[in-house]
Amino acid sequence: MARKTKKKAGKKVARKISARKAARPAGKSARPRQEPIELYYWATPNGWKISIMLEECALPYKVHFVNIGKGDQFKPDFLKIAPNNRMPAIVDPNGPGGKPISVFESGAILQYLGRKTGKFYPKEERKRVEVDEWLFWQMGGLGPMAGQAHHFRLYAPEQVPYAIERYTNEVRRLYGVLDRKLEGRDYICGEYSIADMACVGWTRPWERQGQNPDDFTNVKAWLARVMARPAVVRGMEIKPEASEVIDATKDKEAFKLLFQQGAPK
Secondary structure, three states, rough: OOOOOOHHHHHHHHHHHHHHHHOOOOOOOOOOOOOEEEEEEEHHHHHHHHOOOOHHHHOOEEEEEEOOOHHHOOHHHHOOOOOOOOOOOEEEEEOOHHOOOEEOHHHHHHHHHHHHOOOOOOOOHHHHHHHHHHHHHHOOOHHHHHHHHHHHHHHHHOOOOOHHHHHHHHHHHHHHHHHHHOOOOOOOOOOHHHHHHHHHHHHHOHHOOOOOOOOOOOHHHHHHHHHHHHHHHHHHHHHOOHHHOOOOOHHHHHHHHHHOOOOOO
């Protein structure tokens, strides 16, 4: 069973995940039970990447909520595993050689978990290169540009028309790139992969980015397809106690901090 955590919400998450694992029948060749992965997380597009991947891979994990509005990301213990002051991060007690390993940066975590499980990250080199291209496209383009659009459109202390137009237009361009890539295919790289997990959380809040999904019919259909996956729904449902969830309508200062420094990886 997952160890108890201080927060009530953390206990609920741990019990939910453990119960789901316990419900699965053990076959004759059942593997020895492994310790859960420690997920350092907050409910943001980058946090969702990892909770979705863990759910998709059916890996046991325990959530540690990193309240970015209260500055948990700057605590010394967290900095030991995430020196860039950003969540998400993981600690895998069952790392290479059976020894623990910590991993920070959401893209690196997705790749690590893909290699570890052999799921959603192709082994064939040509296919893997394609997934890597679109994963890094999200990390270097879609995420940072959408984050800046969020900031200047909603949370900047003053309206800066040039910045609003610049980042809204750049996000629109990126949506167009993704729309063309999705032409004639269900998922970004053909088969569902970590590239889809990386992008879904950043396209879901299209309205805050000043975009119209009807202008990007392939993206709209893809988003609905990915959001219909049960593991995606479960990964996005993980939240701390209601009093600790950042609400854009009530806590603009916390959101301003989030996007002022760039969306957390």
